[in-house]
Amino acid sequence: MYICIDIGGTDIKYGVMDVAGEFAVHGTLPTEAKTYGGLGIVRKVSDLVRETCGVYDVRGVAISTAGMVDPATGEIVYALEESIPQYRGVNWKAIMRENFDLPASVENDVNCAALGELWKGxxxxxxxxxxxxxxxxxxxxxxxxxxxxxxxxxxxxxxxxxxxxxxxxxxxxxxxxxxxxxxxxxxxxxxxxxxxxxxxxxxxxxxxxxxxxxxxxxxxxxxxxxxxxxxxxxxxxxxxxxxxxxxxxxxxxxxxxxxxxxxxxxxxxxxxxxxTQNDAGMLGALYHFLQEHGNLSVSVLP
CATH class of the missing domain: 3.30.420.40 (ATPase, nucleotide binding domain)
Structure with a gap:
């Protein structure tokens, strides 16, 4: 199973999905970006990953996020301070690898929404x-x-x-x-x-x-x-x-x-x-993860 997370300025949408994009878990958390900033988002996502790993056999974390992203490194290279303060420089790949020994993929939320529509919409x-x-x-x-x-x-x-x-x-x-x-x-x-x-x-x-x-x-x-x-x-x-x-x-x-x-x-x-409405970002994040890690099969391709 894969943890899929869509980070926006208002909400963090999350799901646990199989390789075919079928949800086992589906939920939303408030981002509270202006209150707690980027570090608060890291704590929320880390808690979510930790809890999920206690229930499912997790093979990776697929992240869709606001801001400009370097998909190769997993780093947030730019984010509006008025939207998500202190988010620039957060490296999701490093966080998932060092704290949970899990592979991760990271992509901009609009790009993920587009991939979600390509795959399932x-x-x-x-x-x-x-x-x-x-x-x-x-x-x-x-x-x-x-x-x-x-x-x-x-x-x-x-x-x-x-x-x-x-x-x-x-x-x-x-x-x-x-x-x-x-x-x-x-x-x-x-x-x-x-x-x-x-x-x-x-x-x-x-x-x-x-x-x-x-x-x-x-x-x-x-x-x-x-x-x-x-x-x-x-x-x-x-x-x-x-x-x-x-x-x-x-x-x-x-x-x-x-x-x-x-x-x-x-x-x-x-x-x-x-x-695909509100699920587009999570679906696209998973599709991007499968692309990046060479796990796309004939059944997954659009």
Missing amino acids: AGRGASSLFAMTVGTSIGGCLIMDGRVVHGVSRSAGEIAYMRVPGGRLHERCSATCLVASVCRTKGLPAGSIDGHAVFDLLRKGDPDAAEEVTALIDALADAITNVIAVANPERVVLGGGIMAQEEVLRPPLEEALRGRLPPLVYEATTIAFAA
Whole structure:
């Protein structure tokens, strides 16, 4: 069995899985990152691993985590201090090896979510895909031939910085941007509504919500067009909180892409919405572990 851990700024999701990605245990802990920082996360994860090893025959630890990661060494090379203080420099591979004599793998959480979708979700069977997460901010990951493309500074896929009409993609297409824009347009106090409320307003025919959602779709279509122009993936997988609104977003998004892409390219590219939800990071972490340690079998491959 394998311990799979997905470390975010708010929650630590964990599971115990077999090689086929079937859960025996599934749970969540509060990260409490701002209270206890990186060292607090190390203690929480270490306690979890220790308890699990007392129950199961554990063969390894697969970690998905916020922050920029060096997968080869297992070290967190960059993390926002305001999100997870004192997390930079934590080396998960060394911690698991020295404290538990267990092999470990470590990968960025967006990359793991993309691998999870490739293995068990909307990316299954694709030879190449680009996964985009649209939530508090924007994340991306390019997978070619089953492997994450990291780039020279391990920042490939950081599409929040992509320039689209009106500014950076984060400023045009995130849930943060959408909610703030609707509040500003309607004269509501900042933070008084969330993304769910915006889409509730949209369904009720609110013109301000409709205008801002249309602006988000335009920015998203520009970003997808840019990604397709560069990488030409077989599939684009859209996840994150905003993308849960597939029935509202898919028709206008496909129309926008049809107008931006040559017909040959548009018809060859599948737009899919994420299917593995909150399990994506843990599934992708396990898939990455199996890749890294040469344990992928025919039954595991997507």
